[in-house]
Amino acid sequence: MSIEQKLLVVKDLATTFHTPSGPLPAVGGVSFDLNQNETLGIVGESGSGKTVLSRTVMGLQPRANVDVSGSVLLNGFEVVGASEKEKRSIWGLEVAMIFQDPMTSLNPVMRIGKQIDEILRVRLGMDRQAAKARAIELLDLVGISSPEQRYSVFPGELSGGMRQRVVIATALAGSPKLLMADEPTTGLDVTIQAQILNLLEELKERLQMSVVLVTHDLGVVATRTSRIIVMYAGRIVEMGSTRDVFANHRMPYTRALLEGSPKVSNPSHTRLLAIPGRPPNLLNLPKGCSFAPRCSFATDRCREERPELEAASAPGHAFACWNPLPVKDRVPA
Amino acid sequence: MSSSIEVNEMVEEAGVHDRPERKKKLGLLFWICVGWITLNFLAAILANVLPLQSPIFQDYSAVNVGPSLHHLLGTDDLGRDIFSRVVYGSRVSIEVSLGAMLIGFGAGAPLGMLAAYRRGKFDAILSSVMYVFLAFPAIIATIAVLSFWTPRSLFKIIVVIGIASIPLVYRVIRSAAMTVATKDYVVAAKVQGATDRRILMKELLPNVAPIGVSFLLVGIATVVTLEGALAFLGLSVNAPTPSWGNMINESLSRLQLNPWLAVFPSLAMCLFLLCLNFIGDRLRAHFDVSEGKL
Numbered sequence: 001m002s003i004e005q006k007l008l009v010v011k012d013l014a015t016t017f018h019t020p021s022g023p024l025p026a027v028g029g030v031s032f033d034l035n036q037n038e039t040l041g042i043v044g045e046s047g048s049g050k051t052v053l054s055r056t057v058m059g060l061q062p063r064a065n066v067d068v069s070g071s072v073l074l075n076g077f078e079v080v081g082a083s084e085k086e087k088r089s090i091w092g093l094e095v096a097m098i099f100q101d102p103m104t105s106l107n108p109v110m111r112i113g114k115q116i117d118e119i120l121r122v123r124l125g126m127d128r129q130a131a132k133a134r135a136i137e138l139l140d141l142v143g144i145s146s147p148e149q150r151y152s153v154f155p156g157e158l159s160g161g162m163r164q165r166v167v168i169a170t171a172l173a174g175s176p177k178l179l180m181a182d183e184p185t186t187g188l189d190v191t192i193q194a195q196i197l198n199l200l201e202e203l204k205e206r207l208q209m210s211v212v213l214v215t216h217d218l219g220v221v222a223t224r225t226s227r228i229i230v231m232y233a234g235r236i237v238e239m240g241s242t243r244d245v246f247a248n249h250r251m252p253y254t255r256a257l258l259e260g261s262p263k264v265s266n267p268s269h270t271r272l273l274a275i276p277g278r279p280p281n282l283l284n285l286p287k288g289c290s291f292a293p294r295c296s297f298a299t300d301r302c303r304e305e306r307p308e309l310e311a312a313s314a315p316g317h318a319f320a321c322w323n324p325l326p327v328k329d330r331v332p333a
Numbered sequence: 334m335s336s337s338i339e340v341n342e343m344v345e346e347a348g349v350h351d352r353p354e355r356k357k358k359l360g361l362l363f364w365i366c367v368g369w370i371t372l373n374f375l376a377a378i379l380a381n382v383l384p385l386q387s388p389i390f391q392d393y394s395a396v397n398v399g400p401s402l403h404h405l406l407g408t409d410d411l412g413r414d415i416f417s418r419v420v421y422g423s424r425v426s427i428e429v430s431l432g433a434m435l436i437g438f439g440a441g442a443p444l445g446m447l448a449a450y451r452r453g454k455f456d457a458i459l460s461s462v463m464y465v466f467l468a469f470p471a472i473i474a475t476i477a478v479l480s481f482w483t484p485r486s487l488f489k490i491i492v493v494i495g496i497a498s499i500p501l502v503y504r505v506i507r508s509a510a511m512t513v514a515t516k517d518y519v520v521a522a523k524v525q526g527a528t529d530r531r532i533l534m535k536e537l538l539p540n541v542a543p544i545g546v547s548f549l550l551v552g553i554a555t556v557v558t559l560e561g562a563l564a565f566l567g568l569s570v571n572a573p574t575p576s577w578g579n580m581i582n583e584s585l586s587r588l589q590l591n592p593w594l595a596v597f598p599s600l601a602m603c604l605f606l607l608c609l610n611f612i613g614d615r616l617r618a619h620f621d622v623s624e625g626k627l
Contacts, residue, residue: 058524060520060523060524064452064453064454088526088528089526091523091524091525091526092524092525092526093526095524096524096525097520097521097524099517099520099521100517101517104516104517104518105517105518105521106518106521107518107522107535107536107539107540108518108540109539109540110535110539118522118525118527118535119525119526119527122526122527122531123525123526167521170521170525171525173525174525174526
């Protein structure tokens with residue numbers, strides 16, 4: 001597939017924070033791409049750099065003390081190095097973002113309808129009435145009943161799931177081509193999680209957009225993504241189609257992640273396998289593979305030399321490991 | 334009526350919280366305080382039109398008399414009506430406090446919000462400057478400046494106190510805005526493509542305003558005290574213009590002869606401050622919506 005058809009092309013992206021205790025490479029050497037109308041999952045433990053990665057792709061960084069190198073080509077727009085003003089031209093219209101905690105991602109003192117039609121009026125130049133009509137339409141689209149009445153309530157009057165729907169409606173207002181969802185269901189309870197994820201999937205099909213789903217929950221990405229990126233210590237350690245990653249993963253970390261999530265097929269009271277040890281300190285990364293200290297397959301080479309991503313047999317499937325797990329077609333988890 | 338019940342049911346069904354706590358009352362005492370402050374303001378504004386005796390007219394047939402029907406709060410040793418002087422005296426307090434707060438908030442609030450939003454060098458430099466000013470005791474600075482900046486006028490007092498209050502306002506607004514600026518909804522507005530100006534006006538300002546208002550009330554109370562202290566030291570408006578502070582000052586030498594002279598202006602100031610502080614306190618409690626309810 002040629003570059004032109006890719007919605008998002010990320011090459012050698014690195015984000016380094018300058019902290020008082022030295023440079024902190026939160027994201028390093030990350031390359032991936034995303035097709036139109038595709039859902040990509042980014043998974044990893046807390047602190048693996050997935051949130052920083054998604055924010056860097058959006059062009060959202062703190063104003064100081066951060067270095068970004070590499071390239072993020074979003075529908076032909078180079079995000080890295082663009083000024084705030086240039087990025088404003090794509091924010092909301094090309095790419096939008098939904099956040100982890102719907103409790104804090106809506107302005108508590110603004111009526112929800114106003115928060116949606118703000119972008120319609122300011123960015124799309126709609127007049128008050130057209131914007132209101134469209135905002136009500138959007139509320140309806142994300143499954144909020146009696147949207148005319150809800151248009152003028154404050155966020156405090158809605159429950160978490162409803163608020164996340166409103167957040168999604170605000171994100172969709174500018175008809176973005178790419179929706180970044182950073183842990184969109186972490187703040188919600190399980191039944192609502194499924195509703196929100198199904199809504200996202202349905203909207204993606206309906207509006208022909210691409211979705212990047214950032215999560216630590218493999219259950220979330222299992223059925224809803226076409227491809228998965230597994231991150232560890234700011235780097236991609238394995239990537240590939242969802243099926244390959246689940247069934248034919250080669251990287252021990254991916255396996256550890258999979259074994260750490262509960263499965264319905266397990267007998268009750270099965271202990272979940274926790275990954276021993278802690279994620280590495282990014283200020284002081286091990287010389288070799290950053291997973292080596294926690295890996296039961298680690299050899300001296302793992303501790304000395306960092307493995308680069310190498311292609312596996314399946315197209316698009318790659319992993320970074322010196323001692324990959326043997327290939328065997330397991331039953332998908 | 335039935336339709337509203339229907340709506341309520343619908344609303345509950347769809348997961349909207351009913352919100353009894355949001356409707357909590359401010360209480361009778363709050364409204365009494367608001368009433369008293371309003372009365373003070375009205376009296377200060379309308380002093381000229383009200384059927385009051387002149388605050389500087391000296392009635393030598395009634396010197397140092399106690400409260401009576403003719404002189405509601407009595408007269409001082411020059412036969413001036415104390416009630417009238419207390420009312421006119423509130424003018425100075427109110428003018429100084431409002432004027433000073435206008436300057437303090439006019440400069441301190443936008444700077445505080447900007448610093449909290451932009452951070453970085455702008456914040457670092459501005460905050461250091463403000464903290465240097467804060468390290469200097471404001472009251473001593475005002476006394477020093479006012480002693481040398483003669484002839485004294487209401488305008489000069491307002492300017493000096495106003496400038497002295499800028500760092501205080503800056504600090505309070507900056508810290509309030511800082512907690513707002515790191516909220517997801519500010520980032521969300523940003524990735525919706527909102528300009529910095531829009532974020533400052535629509536996201537930061539309304540969320541900082543409740544804290545700003547309660548601090549404004551406390552600030553007014555503080556300035557009233559400060560003006561009183563200055564007047565007590567003879568650094569406020571010149572006699573014979575009455576102010577609560579200089580009335581208390583003048584009363585001191587005649588305290589044994591006529592204690593009413595000290596009681597009424599003190600009482601007026603005390604009630605005014607008490608009410609303001611109470612209002613500020615209740616408002617802060619009222620608007621202090623905890624995270625869970627947001």
